Amino acid sequence: MKSQNSQRLVSPTAQAIDDASMQRHFGGGRDLLALWIAEPYIEVAPPVAKAMRHRADMDWFGYETRPDALGESFWTWMDARHGWSRGDTRTLVSPSVGTSIGTLIEVVTQPGDGVIIQPPVFTDFKPLVTSGGRNAIRNPLGLSGDGYQFDLDGLESKAIDASTTALILCNPHNPVGRVWTAPELTDIARICARHDVFVIADEIHADLTLEPHRFTPFATVATEADVRWAALHGPIKTFGLAGVCDTLVITDSDDLADRFEAVSSRLHLTRNNVFSLAAAHAAYTEAADWVDDLLELTATNAAMLRDRLPAPVRLIDLQGTYLAWLDLRGLGMEVPELATWLAESARLALSPGHWFGREGAGFARMTVAAPTEQIEDAITRLHHAVDGIVA
Numbered sequence: 431m432k433s434q435n436s437q438r439l440v441s442p443t444a445q446a447i448d449d450a451s452m453q454r455h456f457g458g459g460r461d462l463l464a465l466w467i468a469e470p471y472i473e474v475a476p477p478v479a480k481a482m483r484h485r486a487d488m489d490w491f492g493y494e495t496r497p498d499a500l501g502e503s504f505w506t507w508m509d510a511r512h513g514w515s516r517g518d519t520r521t522l523v524s525p526s527v528g529t530s531i532g533t534l535i536e537v538v539t540q541p542g543d544g545v546i547i548q549p550p551v552f553t554d555f556k557p558l559v560t561s562g563g564r565n566a567i568r569n570p571l572g573l574s575g576d577g578y579q580f581d582l583d584g585l586e587s588k589a590i591d592a593s594t595t596a597l598i599l600c601n602p603h604n605p606v607g608r609v610w611t612a613p614e615l616t617d618i619a620r621i622c623a624r625h626d627v628f629v630i631a632d633e634i635h636a637d638l639t640l641e642p643h644r645f646t647p648f649a650t651v652a653t654e655a656d657v658r659w660a661a662l663h664g665p666i667k668t669f670g671l672a673g674v675c676d677t678l679v680i681t682d683s684d685d686l687a688d689r690f691e692a693v694s695s696r697l698h699l700t701r702n703n704v705f706s707l708a709a710a711h712a713a714y715t716e717a718a719d720w721v722d723d724l725l726e727l728t729a730t731n732a733a734m735l736r737d738r739l740p741a742p743v744r745l746i747d748l749q750g751t752y753l754a755w756l757d758l759r760g761l762g763m764e765v766p767e768l769a770t771w772l773a774e775s776a777r778l779a780l781s782p783g784h785w786f787g788r789e790g791a792g793f794a795r796m797t798v799a800a801p802t803e804q805i806e807d808a809i810t811r812l813h814h815a816v817d818g819i820v821a
């Protein structure tokens with residue numbers, strides 16, 4: 431990674447905040463190496479930090495109307511990075527991706543409806559579906575020698591049910607690291623169009639694809655398939671700004687946009703964080719090099735994992751996100767035993783795979799957007815722990 435700043439660890443304060451949740455999830459301990467949260471374990475891009483300091487220096491933090499400029503800088507970035515332009519779409523602002531998913535479920539489905547998820551997948555999807563009185567319909571990904579695939583037959587058989595009204599798509603897919611291709615997304619779009627299933631495309635990791643993989647916006651396959659959709663975006667994962675920034679919802683439907691805004695307004699979700707715009711604008715307009723460096727760091731660290739993990743542990747091919755999906759099934763441990771072994775024997779705080787659905791049992795997710803020395807340290811810890819089993 432070129433930038434010196436990007437190689438620096440998160441500040442002691444951030445480490446202390448992390449310590450509190452580390453204690454809750456892993457039993458704590460100063461020597462636990464934390465690589466479990468889906469955010470870069472490095473300092474934010476210098477222009478972003480500078481913009482927020484500048485905003486802080488204004489010494490005024492009252493109500494601020496949410497400006498349109500967030501959408502403007504986002505679309506300039508999207509066009510330049512991914513060749514996707516605004517066209518006739520509407521861009522809405524929402525405090526978090528979770529808020530957007532919850533709101534969309536409320537707007538496009540009815541209580542008692544089924545919403546399809548494709549585990550192993552991001553932990554929040556299932557509770558977001560079920561807490562609103564909808565049923566989470568599981569259509570697990572398939573895993574073969576070629577990696578993870580959609581189960582299209584399974585999808586068709588679930589989508590055909592009249593009470594199944596939405597699907598949450600994750601692209602790139604947290605935690606398995608797939609970047610879904612245009613043909614794969616077209617398959618999803620066509621099945622959902624055939625059965626009038628609304629697609630909620632969570633594309634929050636869109637910028638985080640590794641060569642030679644390219645992000646395909648669901649919007650670009652949706653029009654031809656004639657499927658209803660909304661896509662979720664924003665700077666939070668790319669730039670490590672989940673604690674500051676708002677997120678975005680893109681849709682081509684005026685009716686959906688109006689109904690989404692009505693719920694946001696009813697629940698007073700429209701208030702602005704004064705730092706959000708400053709951070710997002712600096713990120714999208716001044717930090718492209720920092721993201722290129724982040725992707726280079728991610729690729730370097732993933733290659734190291736691929737080549738140096740102790741057998742039988744192996745890395746599932748990482749195409750996108752900075753979240754490495756480690757296959758530890760060869761160790762032959764049950765779910766609780768593996769989680770304990772990772773924390774107590776390897777002294778690694780990773781996200782155990784079963785958090786992402788039962789198909790994740792035997793796997794673990796490791797964030798690799800971290801200084802390379804930390805990934806080397808993690809590999810060494812895994813070697814010692816595996817040696818300990820064999821000895």
Ligand SMILES: Cc1ncc(COP(=O)(O)O)c(C=O)c1O
Nearest residue numbers: 468526527528529552604632634
């Ligand atoms: C795919 C995906 N969606 C959503 C989120 C969370 O977004 P938010 O914190 O804005 O709800 C994450 C966080 O890791 C994620 O990986």
